[in-house]
Amino acid sequence: RVDKFKYLGVWLFEEWATDKEIKCRIEQARQAFLKFRNVLTCSDFDLDLRLRFVKCYVWAVLLYGAEGWTLKVSAINKLEAFEMWLYRRILKIPWTARITNEEVLTRVNRERELFDTIKKRKTAYLGHIMRNDKYRFLQLVIEGKIEGRRGIGRKKMSWLRNIRQWTGLRDVQTLIHTARNREAMEHVIANIH
DSSP, X not given: OOSXXXXXXXXXXXXXXXXXXXXXXXXXXHHHHHHTHHHHTOTTSOHHHHHHHHHHHTXXXXXXXXXXXXXXXXXHXXXXXXXXXXXXXXXXXXXXXXXXXXXXXXXXXXXXXXXHHXXXXXXXXXXXXXXXXXXXXXXXXXXOOOOSOOOSSSOOOXXXXXXXXXXXXXXXXXXXXXXXXXXXXXXXHHTOO
């Protein structure tokens, strides 16, 4: 028995928390950025080209397996901080400079989009699971009920609760029914912000 193991490039931990996996992914994406630092920080290249390069090579490392993450507020903050770290490095803004995140976003002519990308991918993955019969076991897990009483305290954040918050579909059955309809799910995903 082990506390953690790596399966298909993703760390799985005994307590099933995704915080440690997100930290590992952020660090791997940081290393991917540093590997291409000379290109990504070179002002000879167009800024839009460098940002597209970051999405292709750095975000791909970061978002591997993101569809399975359960995101808490602390993890969201870490992801958004990493996105701002990327923009600051691309613009060569030193950590001693007193420049706000809003100013950095203005300079790159973008809004924060990493978290929105994760929300859309995760919601699209739910639709993929619910529409394909080969995922019957996963469908049973998602639709299943656990017998017994819940313990005292606040409910833990769950994978499905993340999606319910983002889509505004509070009822699980409504969300599952919508996920089974491709057109309705595409409309829901397009309206996630």
